Every structure is written in structure tokens, then in C-alpha cells.
Amino acid sequence: MNPAAPSRQVLEHLASLHHVGTSYDNWRGEPVTVADEVIIRILGALGVDASTQQSAEQAITEAALAPWRNVMAPTVVARQGWTPWVRVHVPHGSAVSLTARLEDGSLRPVRQVDWWEDPREVDGKLIGVATFELDGDLPPGSHYLIAEGDAIATTESVLIISPARLNVLGDRRVLGIAAQLYQLRDDVSWGIGDMRHLDALMGQAHQWNADFVLVNPIHAGVREPEFEDSPYRPASRQFRDPLLIDLDGPEFIITHESVKATIADIHAKATALNTADRIDRKAVWSLKRQALWELFVTDSFDQAQFSRYAIQQRQGLIDWATWSALTEHFDALWPDWPSEYKDPRSSKVARFRKTHTQEVRFHQWLQWVIDTQLDRLNQTNSLDVGVMHDLAVGVHPGGADSWLLGEAMVRNASVGAPPDHYNALGQDWSQPPLNPVKLAEMGYTPWRDLVRGVMRHAGALRIDHILGMFRQWWIPAGCTPTEGTYVYFDPEAMLGVLVLEAERAGVILVGEDLGTLPANARQMLDERGLAGTDISWFTQGWGRPANPQHYRQVALAMVSTHDMMPNAGLLRLEHVELRARLNLLTQSLDEERETEQAAIDQVRAAMVEDGYLEHPDVDTTTFIVALHRWVAQGASQLFAVSLADLAGDRRAINVPGTNQTQYPNWRLPLCNDAGQPIDLTNLADLPLANAIMEASQR
Known part of the structure; x- marks a missing residue:
């Protein structure tokens, strides 16, 4: 006889004790009841047995007794x-x-x-x-x-x-450029944008009177056995991607002609990648790694500075380097390693470090190189804010963070998004979530170390999907994104740690707070001094697109984001055609065209009403320039222009809800309106770029 399943009443009570949602409102505002099986599986992922009536009732009793078994709560969080x-x-x-x-x-x-x-x-x-x-x-x-x-x-x-409130931004009104760094190329590139390109872009931003450059996450990526192209699915959020190292940087001291010749030969092979219509990270890394290894083994660097850095970074850097060396050794990610290597503190892992000292030290050295380059760039740039870094919402399930954080990560669920207007089937980001209970038990140390590391050499930090600090859409292993539910975090603790570290580092915080929000989320972000995000195409006023004069003051305003097609393509409805080809529409193609065209027409009419267009039927270029002027003159203290819009690119860099077999997400080099690659050195010569930046002055 099978044990009785838990009653709905008992299941809802147990779920509430563990902050697991049992119902929610979808993107249409309609109530949705979460299936019992989904709740049971999410509770199971949190280590709570709710499979039967008896086990669920016992779990309720245990949850009630748990605080009384501890002398104190493991963590207490408060505002000053x-x-x-x-x-x-x-x-x-x-x-x-x-x-x-x-x-x-x-x-x-x-x-x-x-x-x-x-x-x-x-x-x-x-x-x-x-x-x-x-x-x-x-x-x-x-x-x-x-x-x-x-x-x-x-x-x-x-x-x-x-601190009660972060006030790094003050009353400044600042302008920035938002770039996908890897898209940038020139004649001497290694097939991908790197720190040299960021330095050049910041110099160009200064010429345009901009104050910051917002870049995609530059977290350390997954390389073996296959490259992960998405910068939002890294191996580690605490460490940087060595793929972005500038091999011409002054950190390298090459004294032997033979080393120079070897590097030059490798570089010649890499420049051939600049003509490809796709960014091939695996090919780039294969060549860059050869060159970097040559520099490392020939001691072409300041060894004393590197040693000091390694000592300062302590065990965390050693652990990262060990994971990196092990992935190369096994040509696999940690879930596929022999079982004795899956525990970072095992004797086998310790022995590997001793027998592969040079390989482990190499990966420590790579972090020193990129950290040094970021520090130099941060010290020498002339921008008021500098670099605005981007914090991804999660990590790759086979990455270093997943391996090292152990029980702080939930193994049998992934983070994603429920169905919405743009993705009828929802999204599964294949990222293991942090366990909110374990975070509290660990004093939020993993979260503190993460944000402290990512704020190094940052003038500002954008937090992708900051709503994840309030609640996250969890999908049980083996289920589809429609078969998930929300799990709620403690935003007072998550934001408290974030604000504390930002105050110490002098970093402006920007939360990407788009999408369906929990109650009072934006109010809480505003109370803590975090800037929100207002996108012109999504921001509505009374019966019309909102006048940017009515946007939130403490916010980053933008015309578009990396999850949207650039304006040159959007205004031609190319995003509708693309989504139709990818089977992502929630209504018929004709209905979708009509809906999107109506939205564009509403913005045109609003701009006429607000005095930024003489009439709605202007050409695409005139409209794009006026659109940027409209938003730049609004209330928001921060305004960023997309580099793709400056170039006139018409292609989406990312289509949410798709994989690499459907669309080349994150692999397209920067191009102009005609689809021709753009040399970074020619950016200042583009009439469209200059017109947009002139219109965007604050």
C-alpha cells in the first residue's frame, strides 16, 4: 500500500515555512496554482521530505523546533x-x-x-x-x-x-555606453574583444563626454570540454575571464627574441579569426592559452608582484586555480570527474595540487594578469565613474562556484523564468540556485565574498535580474520552465550585504528590475539607494508611453538592452520575424506584427506630443537619434547608449529562450546596418554614432 500523499493544506503550510510559493500571478495578472508535485520536488531540493502526509507533518514539526534548537539565529542583519x-x-x-x-x-x-x-x-x-x-x-x-x-x-x-542608504551616486547625472566587450575587433585583435578594446572604448567614451562604460559580465567562463558562450552563465562570478587578457599589456616583460617570435607567430594565426562572422571562443582561447603559457613558463612578468597577489587572495584563488587545472586535466566539468575529485577538500584534490603545481600556479597567474590590467585601466581612465561591471544572476552547474560552494548550492533545481509575453514556454537558465537557508547559516559569506570580488576595480555595478534577491523561479530537475514555482529569499539580508560592500568600495549600484515584481520590491530598492532600470520601450505612463521626464530619478534609463534587437532592426519589425522563425510567438505572426507596430507608433506619437519629433513619419535614423535625445533629457540620473545602436547593428546579440542550435547567441561581432563588421578604431567616424552621442549629452 502506497503511503498517502500530503493534503494540500499541509503542503501549503510546509511550503510557507520554507518560503516556497504555492501560487503566483502570471504575466497577464492571472492567478496560477502550483501543482503539488512541483512543490514536493522543490521542497525535496531544499532537503525537506514532503513526499507523504506523515513526512510532511514531521517536517512541519521540525521546522517549528529548528529555531529553538539554536542558541541564536546564525545571522542577524540590520540597517544602521x-x-x-x-x-x-x-x-x-x-x-x-x-x-x-x-x-x-x-x-x-x-x-x-x-x-x-x-x-x-x-x-x-x-x-x-x-x-x-x-x-x-x-x-x-x-x-x-x-x-x-x-x-x-x-x-x-x-x-x-x-548603511541605511547607499549614496555614492549623489546628485550626478551621468552618461555611459553599454557594450558587449567580446564583440569588438580591429586589425590586430585575437578574434575577440579584450582589455585593450575596453581601454580604447573608454578613451572614445571620454571624447564623447561620457562618464562610464557598462560591459557584459567578465566573469571567468567555462572552457572545457566545450566553451560556454553566454557571459551570464559563468564558471565563477568571483573571478575574471582570462580570455579577455590583453597580450600587448605592459604586465608582460619579454626579454628574449625567441619568445617574441613565438608570440608573434601565434598572434598571426589569431588575427585570421577577425574575419569570421561568428566569435569562436574555443579557437581564440586555444591560441591565447599557448601564448600565455609561453609567457608564464619563461618568467616574462614581475614574479614578486604576482607572489604578493597570490598571498593576498589566499585559499579562494588556489581553489579556483585547482578547478581550472582539473577541468583541463580531465577535459570535463566536475560532475563528470571521478568521484574522489568531486569534494574540493578531498585528499585526492590536495594531492593533485601538489603533483600539478605548475598548472595550478598558471591559473593563479592568469587571474593576477587580468586583475592587474583592470587595475591599470581603472587608475588611468579619465571617466567620472569608470567601468560599470555586470553581475550575472547565476553560474554554470559544472563550474568552479558550483563545485566549491557545496551545500550552499541547490543541486536538483535550476533558476529560470516563467512564461511571459516574449517567451511562451518560459526559460530555463540551467543555473543551480543558492540555498537561502544555507546562506543564512553561513553568515552570507559566499554572497559577501562574491560581491566584494566583483566590485574590485568597478565604479558601478549592474545586478542582472535583481529581483532574484527577492524571489527566484525554480524549476525541479527534469521539468520544463512551466513546471516551476517561486522560492523567496530574504531581501533585507541580500541587499544589506550588497549595500555594505558597495559603500566600502564606493560603487554605484544599478538593479535590473524589469519583469514581474514582488510587492514593494522597487520601494525597497529605492530605500536602499539602488538605481532601478527604465527601458523606454517598456515604460508606460497614463494611456501612452511614459514621458522620460516622469521616469524614476534614481535609475539607469536606456533605449534598449542586450535582450532586445537593436533599434535599427526593431523598427523594421525584424525581431518579430526572428521570433516567428524560432517559434517564440504567443499569438499569430500578423497579430504580433500589428501589436509591435502599434507600440512603435505609440512611441512616435508620444515623442511628437513631447516635442522631440515634428511629425511621426520620419526616417529610421532621424527617429533613433530623436529617441535617444528624448530619453537622455529625462529624469533618470544615469543614461546609457547601446554600442549596437551607435553602430547601427540590426541583429540581436541574444534571443532569450533559445539555445545555440537555434540562434548564435553571444557570438556575433559588432556590425553596421549593412551587416559589415566594424573596426573599433573607426567607431568615431560613424555619422550615426556621433549623432546619437551628441543627442545624448546631459
């Missing part, structure tokens, strides 16, 4: 000025004291408040609660709470105090 209460569990009737140990080593006693709470029997013992109140003048930082008493072992919890 708040005075939250902290509950300390001790044997009933016993005394306890609480002390805050601050980052500077000083100790602050925490005052106990006169508050009675009934004791509770836990595992045969009567447990009581002592309540303490934190002072509102505790400084921002990552501190500790220390509970001490005769009846308990001394217990520590992490105390995170974040």
Missing part, C-alpha cells in the same frame, strides 16, 4: 540606526549575556529587555528565551554577536549592519 531584538535560547531559568564584537575588535554589551516569552519543551528539555536589543549606533560592518552563559557553550552569530 535600527534597534532590532535578538532572541537567545537557553535552558529555562538560566542566565545569559550578549556582546557585540565589532570589526575593529572592540566589544559592546547588548542590553537585555524585559520581555516574557513562554518556554517550550524541545527534545525533552524546557527551553526559554532571553531577548536583547541592539543599539542603533552600531557602525556598518560584518560583526559578531557572542552569547555566554553557565548553561550554554559560548555561541557566535554573524551580525551584519549595513
Whole structure:
């Protein structure tokens, strides 16, 4: 006889205790009830057995007792000025004291408040609660709470105090260029854009009176056995992609003519890749790696500086380099390694490091090179803000972060998006989510280390899909994106860590807050000083496209994003034709054309009404230039122009919801309106680029 399945009432109760959604509103605003099986499988991925009525009821009991079994919550998060209460569990009737140990080593006693709470029997013992109140003048930082008493072992919890509001942006109005760095080429490129191109683009941005350059995530990518082309599905979000190293950088000290000749020969082969109509990351890396290895083994660099860097980065850099060396050794990602190598702390992994010291050190060195180049670029550029980096929402399931973070990652689910107007089948990003419960138990250390690392050498940081700090769409392993549900995070903690590290680094934060939002999400982002994102094609006012004068002030305004076709193609409805070919439409082709054309016509009419067009029937170029002027003169403090729009490119760099067999996502070099590749050195000569940048001045 099969055990009885849990009742819906019990299942919903259990799901609520673990912050798993049982219903939601779809993109049309219609209520959707999540299937029982989906809830059970998501709970299972979180380590909660809800397969039967008995196991679900037992799990409810365990969830209720869990806080009482701990002396304190593992992490307490508060904003500066708040005075939250902290509950300390001790044997009933016993005394306890609480002390805050601050980052500077000083100790602050925490005052106990006169508050009675009934004791509770836990595992045969009567447990009581002592309540303490934190002072509102505790400084921002990552501190500790220390509970001490005769009846308990001394217990520590992490105390995170974040600034009440981030104010790095101030009252500045800034202009930037948004670029997919890898798209850039010139005659001497290695087949892909790299740090040299970023340096040149920042120089051009300065000539156009811009203040920042927003680049795609430059996180370390997956290389073996096949390259992952998407910069939004990296191997690690904490480390950088060595594919982007500039081999002409001053970090390399080449004293031997034979080394120069070898590098020149490899470079000659790489320049042939510049004429290809697709970016071939695997071919580029094969050649760049040969050259970099030659420089490494011939000591063509400052060894003392590298050694200091390696010491400063400590175990994290060693772990990353070990993963990199192991992927090359096995020509596979870690889920396909022999079982004894799947634990980063195993004796086999430690032995591998000792027997492959040079390979591991090589991958440490690569990080030093790109970090040094980023630091030099950051120090020498003339832009007010500098580089705005981009933080991807997740990582590759076979990547280094997935291997190293262990139980902090959820293995039997992936993050994606539910169906919407643009993707009728939803999206599965094939990225393992972080476990919100484990993050709290670990003091949010993985999240802190990640954001601290990505903010190095950044003037600003864009957080892709920042709504993931509130809730994420989880898809159980083996299911489709339509068979998922939302799992809710603690946004106070996630944003608190982010704001604390940004304040320390002096980094402007921009949240990509497009899509279906949880209640009060934008209000909370605004309270914390994070800029939102307003895209002109998506921002609606009263019965018409919103006047940019009414956009949010603390926001990044843009005409388009990397998930949209550039305006030169969009205005010709080429995005509709493309989505029809890819079977992504939610209505008939004629209906889709009519809908999209109506949206374009509404924007044209709004621009006439607002005085930015004399009449709606202007040519495409005139309209694009006027569109940028319209948005640039709006209320938002940050405004970024897409490099694809400057070039007149008509092709989408990415079509959400598709794979590489359907469309060459992230592999198209920058081209002009005629589909001809653009040399970066000629960018300033393009009439369209100059007209748009002139119209975008602030």
C-alpha cells in the first residue's frame, strides 16, 4: 500500500515555512496554482521530505523546533540606526549575556529587555528565551554577536549592519555606453574583444563626454570540454575571464627574441579569426592559452608582484586555480570527474595540487594578469565613474562556484523564468540556485565574498535580474520552465550585504528590475539607494508611453538592452520575424506584427506630443537619434547608449529562450546596418554614432 500523499493544506503550510510559493500571478495578472508535485520536488531540493502526509507533518514539526534548537539565529542583519531584538535560547531559568564584537575588535554589551516569552519543551528539555536589543549606533560592518552563559557553550552569530542608504551616486547625472566587450575587433585583435578594446572604448567614451562604460559580465567562463558562450552563465562570478587578457599589456616583460617570435607567430594565426562572422571562443582561447603559457613558463612578468597577489587572495584563488587545472586535466566539468575529485577538500584534490603545481600556479597567474590590467585601466581612465561591471544572476552547474560552494548550492533545481509575453514556454537558465537557508547559516559569506570580488576595480555595478534577491523561479530537475514555482529569499539580508560592500568600495549600484515584481520590491530598492532600470520601450505612463521626464530619478534609463534587437532592426519589425522563425510567438505572426507596430507608433506619437519629433513619419535614423535625445533629457540620473545602436547593428546579440542550435547567441561581432563588421578604431567616424552621442549629452 502506497503511503498517502500530503493534503494540500499541509503542503501549503510546509511550503510557507520554507518560503516556497504555492501560487503566483502570471504575466497577464492571472492567478496560477502550483501543482503539488512541483512543490514536493522543490521542497525535496531544499532537503525537506514532503513526499507523504506523515513526512510532511514531521517536517512541519521540525521546522517549528529548528529555531529553538539554536542558541541564536546564525545571522542577524540590520540597517544602521535600527534597534532590532535578538532572541537567545537557553535552558529555562538560566542566565545569559550578549556582546557585540565589532570589526575593529572592540566589544559592546547588548542590553537585555524585559520581555516574557513562554518556554517550550524541545527534545525533552524546557527551553526559554532571553531577548536583547541592539543599539542603533552600531557602525556598518560584518560583526559578531557572542552569547555566554553557565548553561550554554559560548555561541557566535554573524551580525551584519549595513548603511541605511547607499549614496555614492549623489546628485550626478551621468552618461555611459553599454557594450558587449567580446564583440569588438580591429586589425590586430585575437578574434575577440579584450582589455585593450575596453581601454580604447573608454578613451572614445571620454571624447564623447561620457562618464562610464557598462560591459557584459567578465566573469571567468567555462572552457572545457566545450566553451560556454553566454557571459551570464559563468564558471565563477568571483573571478575574471582570462580570455579577455590583453597580450600587448605592459604586465608582460619579454626579454628574449625567441619568445617574441613565438608570440608573434601565434598572434598571426589569431588575427585570421577577425574575419569570421561568428566569435569562436574555443579557437581564440586555444591560441591565447599557448601564448600565455609561453609567457608564464619563461618568467616574462614581475614574479614578486604576482607572489604578493597570490598571498593576498589566499585559499579562494588556489581553489579556483585547482578547478581550472582539473577541468583541463580531465577535459570535463566536475560532475563528470571521478568521484574522489568531486569534494574540493578531498585528499585526492590536495594531492593533485601538489603533483600539478605548475598548472595550478598558471591559473593563479592568469587571474593576477587580468586583475592587474583592470587595475591599470581603472587608475588611468579619465571617466567620472569608470567601468560599470555586470553581475550575472547565476553560474554554470559544472563550474568552479558550483563545485566549491557545496551545500550552499541547490543541486536538483535550476533558476529560470516563467512564461511571459516574449517567451511562451518560459526559460530555463540551467543555473543551480543558492540555498537561502544555507546562506543564512553561513553568515552570507559566499554572497559577501562574491560581491566584494566583483566590485574590485568597478565604479558601478549592474545586478542582472535583481529581483532574484527577492524571489527566484525554480524549476525541479527534469521539468520544463512551466513546471516551476517561486522560492523567496530574504531581501533585507541580500541587499544589506550588497549595500555594505558597495559603500566600502564606493560603487554605484544599478538593479535590473524589469519583469514581474514582488510587492514593494522597487520601494525597497529605492530605500536602499539602488538605481532601478527604465527601458523606454517598456515604460508606460497614463494611456501612452511614459514621458522620460516622469521616469524614476534614481535609475539607469536606456533605449534598449542586450535582450532586445537593436533599434535599427526593431523598427523594421525584424525581431518579430526572428521570433516567428524560432517559434517564440504567443499569438499569430500578423497579430504580433500589428501589436509591435502599434507600440512603435505609440512611441512616435508620444515623442511628437513631447516635442522631440515634428511629425511621426520620419526616417529610421532621424527617429533613433530623436529617441535617444528624448530619453537622455529625462529624469533618470544615469543614461546609457547601446554600442549596437551607435553602430547601427540590426541583429540581436541574444534571443532569450533559445539555445545555440537555434540562434548564435553571444557570438556575433559588432556590425553596421549593412551587416559589415566594424573596426573599433573607426567607431568615431560613424555619422550615426556621433549623432546619437551628441543627442545624448546631459
